[in-house]
Amino acid sequence: MTTVAKTVDNIIKDRHLNQMAAESETPNAKTEEEIECLRAHLTAQLREIEILESMYSMPGEFYLHSPTARADLENFCMDKSLIVPTEISYDIKLQCEQNIPQVPATELVATVTYPLDYPLAPPNVHVRLLNHYATRQHQHYLNRALTSWIKSFSKGDPCILQVFTWIEQNTTSYVSSIRPLQLSSSESEGDQQPAEVEFERLWIYSHHIYGKEKREIVMAKARNLELTGWMLIGKPGLICVEGMRQDTRAFWEQIRRLSWQRITLKHQENSTIPADNVAKEQKFSKFKEITTTSANNSNSAGGTQSGNRDMGEFFRFLKEHDCEHIIQLVFGIKNQNSNTNEETS
Structure with missing residues (x-):
């Protein structure tokens, strides 16, 4: 009786182990597939950062928030590490010409954060206007329009250069052409500035x-x-x-x-x-x-x-x-x- 019980117990254990092994094959394969997909996304991010560094090479134009995160990104993309890096973020300083005599260019800083699945997911971009005559209300509407435009952009391809082009082409209309009072009167009820x-x-x-x-x-x-x-x-x-x-x-x-x-x-x-x-x-x-x-x-x-x-x-x-x-x-x-x-x- 004891021998039969042990034999049945061993059979049950063997079946359980086989079932666990069978169930683990698909997740492991999926995990490897996900890692390769993530590596492809992050490699695209790394290539885009390298392009930006060459384009915005003057002092103060490009500022990477964490050089350590950049190193971790490179190691992961080169298959030197399996540790998933943190999200990359950086600042780009831009000047948008007003095309109006005796009116200075609008200076701004665009803070960009890449989600880990960018470019499949849209980047997070926030603009800060540096000119003294640009109000927070101008900045608020510019960022709202920018976010809406980014969401409508096609997914899957790096798009940050197109984002910067949009900023350079549209910022002046939110700083010089639109006055704060006009902006205030056009606000929707759910988007009121806090009192x-x-x-x-x-x-x-x-x-x-x-x-x-x-x-x-x-x-x-x-x-x-x-x-x-x-x-x-x-x-x-x-x-x-x-x-x-x-x-x-x-x-x-x-x-x-x-x-x-x-x-x-x-x-x-x-x-x-x-x-x-x-x-x-x-x-x-x-x-x-x-x-x-x-x-x-x-x-x-x-x-x-x-x-x-x-x-x-x-x-x-x-x-x-x-x-x-x-x-x-x-x-x-x-x-x-x-x-x-x-x-x-």
């Missing part, structure tokens, strides 16, 4: 800020996100950015990934304000570099690792901009009660 927005000011403390390349990256990210504030060069370093909360958070998430000895989100100030009151809430007119010897000089050339720091001048700069509470929060010099929330990388 209130979340405004935020971040105070970011760094062990030091010296390197030219890192400073250029920080400056570019702040300006591309339309943030105002400043970056104090030297040791210690301090960064202040202010603007829409989604933009200040994007800035923090991007710069914290850079190589720092230590960087901390030292303090944050949040408020809900009317959408048309952002400029009044800002304490700074633009984003710039400052040093302790030129805190009041908008043409600061940046800092070096030598020389004494005149922190008294910097503290006066903070007081002039109604930011003296930061002296105690960051440097512990003035005794003033305030809540501090820190995030460290």
Whole structure:
């Protein structure tokens, strides 16, 4: 009885193993097929990036958000790695001629993110207008029209060059020909701009800020996100950015990934304000570099690792901009009660 039971048990186990092996053949084959399909998509992305790098080769024209992601993409495409890379994203700086006498070209930054299955799926493209006369309303309508056009584009072929061509050909109509009041009156009920927005000011403390390349990256990210504030060069370093909360958070998430000895989100100030009151809430007119010897000089050339720091001048700069509470929060010099929330990388 025991022997028969063992024999039946063994037969059942054998059948179960055979069934598992049979069922596993199709998924494995499908997985290999999916990997090859993904590799084809990512190879197309890599080729398109190489073309863009050759076309937009001037300093500041092309900025890849993560060189590590680029290396992972190359390794996967060359079959050197089976690790699926993260999505590739980059910025392209474009100029759109107005073709109107004495009217400057419209400058913009297009942020592009490739889904892993691009070009089968459409790319994600968001445009930021850099000219002072271009409002968020102009930008909103331009991006809405661009997204709609991309979705109507045929799938399966790389299309980012066609996207840039569309941007260059259509941006002027959203900046010069259409006034904000006209745009506002044509808005649909479900696409109204919010009456209130979340405004935020971040105070970011760094062990030091010296390197030219890192400073250029920080400056570019702040300006591309339309943030105002400043970056104090030297040791210690301090960064202040202010603007829409989604933009200040994007800035923090991007710069914290850079190589720092230590960087901390030292303090944050949040408020809900009317959408048309952002400029009044800002304490700074633009984003710039400052040093302790030129805190009041908008043409600061940046800092070096030598020389004494005149922190008294910097503290006066903070007081002039109604930011003296930061002296105690960051440097512990003035005794003033305030809540501090820190995030460290």
